[in-house]
Amino acid sequence: xxxxxxxxxxxxxxxxxxxxxxxxxxxxxxxxxxxxxxxxxxxxxxxxxxxxxxxxxxxxxxxxxxxxxxxxxxxxxxxxxxxxxxxxxxxxxxxxxxxxxxxxxxxxxxxxxxxxxxxxxxxxxxxxxxxxxxxxxxxxxxxxxxxxxxxxxxxxxxxxxxxxxxxxxxxxxxxxxxxxxxxxxxxxxxxxxxxxxxxxxxxxxxxxxxxxxxxxxxxxxxxxxxxxxxxxxxxxxxxxxxxxxxxxxxxxxxxxxxxxxxxxxxxxxxxxxxxxxxxxxxxxxxxxxxxxxxxxxxxxxxxxxxxxxxxxxxxxxxxxxxxxxxxxxxxxxxxxxxxxxxxxxxxxxxxxxxxxxxxxxxxxxxxxxx
Numbered sequence: 481x482x483x484x485x486x487x488x489x490x491x492x493x494x495x496x497x498x499x500x501x502x503x504x505x506x507x508x509x510x511x512x513x514x515x516x517x518x519x520x521x522x523x524x525x526x527x528x529x530x531x532x533x534x535x536x537x538x539x540x541x542x543x544x545x546x547x548x549x550x551x552x553x554x555x556x557x558x559x560x561x562x563x564x565x566x567x568x569x570x571x572x573x574x575x576x577x578x579x580x581x582x583x584x585x586x587x588x589x590x591x592x593x594x595x596x597x598x599x600x601x602x603x604x605x606x607x608x609x610x611x612x613x614x615x616x617x618x619x620x621x622x623x624x625x626x627x628x629x630x631x632x633x634x635x636x637x638x639x640x641x642x643x644x645x646x647x648x649x650x651x652x653x654x655x656x657x658x659x660x661x662x663x664x665x666x667x668x669x670x671x672x673x674x675x676x677x678x679x680x681x682x683x684x685x686x687x688x689x690x691x692x693x694x695x696x697x698x699x700x701x702x703x704x705x706x707x708x709x710x711x712x713x714x715x716x717x718x719x720x721x722x723x724x725x726x727x728x729x730x731x732x733x734x735x736x737x738x739x740x741x742x743x744x745x746x747x748x749x750x751x752x753x754x755x756x757x758x759x760x761x762x763x764x765x766x767x768x769x770x771x772x773x774x775x776x777x778x779x780x781x782x783x784x785x786x787x788x789x790x791x792x793x794x795x796x797x798x799x800x801x802x803x804x805x806x807x808x809x810x811x812x813x814x815x816x817x818x819x820x821x822x823x824x825x826x827x828x829x830x831x832x833x834x835x836x837x838x839x840x841x842x843x844x845x846x847x848x849x850x
Contacts, residue, residue, distance in 0.1 A: 484649060486637040487721025489610035491618055492825045493555050493630025493656065493702060495709020499523045500718075500824040502530070502548050503711045503733035508818035509547060511735070513540035515816040518570045518586070519735045522711040523548070525704040528559045534733065537570040555630045557703065574771070583807045585769040586737040587729075593747025593765040594724035595755040598645055602752045603830035605645045606638040607721025611826045612678045617655060620673045627669075629656040631702035643762070643784075647685050651675055652692040656702030667693045718828050719744070724764050732824050736815035739769045739806060743776075745836040746809045748829050750802050754781075756839045759794050761786035767804055776804045801840070 490497050503522050510517035517538035524531045530552075532544055545563050552561055574586065595602040613634045621628035632655035639647040653670050670693045679686045712730025719726050729740030736742040747765040754763045760783035768777045781795055803812070810816060813835040823834065831837060 481642060483640050484637050485604065485606050485640060485721070485723060486635055486650075487604065487606035487610050487716075487723070488633060488635045489607070489614045489717055489721075489826065490634075490714060491614045491630055491632040491655075494633060494714075495525050495631075495704045495707050496711075496713040497709075497717075497825055498552070498555060498703065499525055499709045499711045500714065500730075500732035501821060502551050504820040504824040505547050505551060506532075506536075506542060506544060507733060507735060507820050509542050510536065510538045510540040511816060511818040511820075513542075514538045517735060518737065520570070520733050520738065521567055522733045524708065524710040526708040527705055528561050529564060530561050531564050531566075533566040535570040536567055555703070556625065583737055583774075583810060585739045585743075585771055585773055585806050587739065587771050588769060589728055589739040589743060590766065590768045591727045591739060591743035591747050592719070592725045593744060593749065593751040593767075594720045594763070595748065595751040596723070596762045597755050599830075601830040602755055603827075604638075604721055604723035605648075606636045607717075607723065607827065608830055609636040609638075609648070609651075609678065609682070610634050610717075610721065611830075613651070613653060613674060615826050616674045616677050617653070617670070620669075621655070624669075627658050627661060629658075629702045631656040631699075631706070643786075645685065648679070648682060648689045650690045650692065651679070652695070654694055654696065654699055656699045656706075657694075659698070659700040663694065663697060670694075720829070725766070731828060732820070736810045736813075737806060742806060742809045742813070742815055743767055743769060743804070745813060745815070745828070745834075746802075746804060749813065749836040749838070750798055750804075752837065753802075753840055754783075754794060754798070759783075759788055759797070763794075769806070774805050774807060779804060 506521045507519045510519050519536050521534040521536050530548055599605050599608055601608055617632050635652040637650040638645045639649050657666055675691055711732050715726050715730050716722055727744055731741040734741045747767050751763040751765045754760055762784045764782045766780040770777055
């Protein structure tokens, strides 16, 4: 069967992604000072106003204004932003349900994790390439900051035959730029310094790729002056680019007791291990939680008919070697560290620097189930 999967990514100057980065910078600062911080401080942006709101139960003294303004300056804004803040402590009803002898789920939630062996990163090729393009654009534009700005997005379409990628059919890049640049100059710059740089690793499947650059014709009004932004509006970008289901909540701003984030990280960890150990070619994990509960309510594994052993055997392996309790997830993945700002852009998965991407060593104990 032949099909096309298209995935997108956005750069740090996209207003939604800017908000994700700022919110996770707040979280990191809280965790640096107080690892037990309970945080859900989000933000929204429009023009020169940044709205900061949510809940924070922490001993940390967080300078929200300085953190946000430093990030906005680094992105490339010359404007002086005004912060409008409305922050309160986490509800004591929620707090008493979460902080017990063992840390429990901060809310109900359904979480998904996915892995595929179509790339060495165990990620779908389309979202992997989209993130690589945006990373390369960011590198290029920082060395050409008078010509190109931080707001950019891209789409990559990949043709699959029998669930295997066989061709990159289309690459679309839209990037903000100086008003003096011609469309021809932009096309030449982005093709040479972004698209070609990324696709050279994939020559065998990109021989006939259709490259589209700035189809709107111009993109001179960028960031929060061209569009509003809000935390949590890019959850497909943050996860698997449409190749898998997504859960009920976003990641950014949330500390690890919030299973929308930690549960999804652990589900990816387990799915990746299943595929990496050749138990299946593809795997999707669904796990659900209830507020105040120290164990998940349900766990489901879907291998899309690609399993090498029975799904019951895979479930047995998972139950004996992984622990989906919120308390264990936080400990095993070391999620009380201030690591979250770096997750906020270019995807939360497929990046070796994160603990949920590690592959557990096989040993005889793991193999005894088979």
